[in-house]
Amino acid sequence: MTLESDIWSIRPAREQDMQRLAEIYLDVRRQTFSWVNPDHFTLEDFAIHTDGERLSVCEDRHGTIAGFAAIWEPDDFIHMLYILPAFQGRGAGKALLAALPDWPTRRYRLKCLVKNARAVSFYETLGFEIIGNGASPEGDYKEMRLADLNSL
Numbered sequence: 256m257t258l259e260s261d262i263w264s265i266r267p268a269r270e271q272d273m274q275r276l277a278e279i280y281l282d283v284r285r286q287t288f289s290w291v292n293p294d295h296f297t298l299e300d301f302a303i304h305t306d307g308e309r310l311s312v313c314e315d316r317h318g319t320i321a322g323f324a325a326i327w328e329p330d331d332f333i334h335m336l337y338i339l340p341a342f343q344g345r346g347a348g349k350a351l352l353a354a355l356p357d358w359p360t361r362r363y364r365l366k367c368l369v370k371n372a373r374a375v376s377f378y379e380t381l382g383f384e385i386i387g388n389g390a391s392p393e394g395d396y397k398e399m400r401l402a403d404l405n406s407l
Contacts, residue, residue: 263350268310268323275325276310277301283322283337290370291393308334311354313347324351326363333365348377359401366396375399 268276280301285293308325315321321339333355338347352358359382366389367374378399387398 261315262345263321263347264314264316265311265350265354266314267284268312272310272312272320272323273302276312279320279322279337279339280335281328283339286340287371288368288375288393291370305335307395311351313338313342313351315342320340321345322345322351324355326355331361331363333363352381362401362403364398366391366398366399368393369395370399 277298277300281296281298284291284296284300288296308327309334311324311326313321313323314324320339321342323335324333324337325335326332327334333352336348336351338351352363355361363394364386365378365383367378368391369375375397382402383399384402387399389396389398
């Protein structure tokens, strides 16, 4: 039996990762957000959207980057969690979240597009609760927060 933690390695992003992470960001957005014109997304978005954020990379046992997370630490805000489709459903997203500082006792927040039902379900399964609603250029979103473990 192989444990998910044996499959994934989480580390801080390095300068040499940035081009690959930008490609993942672009590719996954274009595939996932099918209701948005794909020309709306550019490779340059990654550097702009992650400025000042803490970036973590998830690799498989062969060193292949499966995805990444971007955290805005001052607000405990998970700004991005992007996993390549070939690695989705295999524990990479869970591994990235589990590697966050003080996970799961810190009550991290995030926004998840309503039309991205798979992601909404993923976060709910992990204990995130919906605390609000909003709208963005990509569509309506749910604001979510990791539930207080003491209240469960």
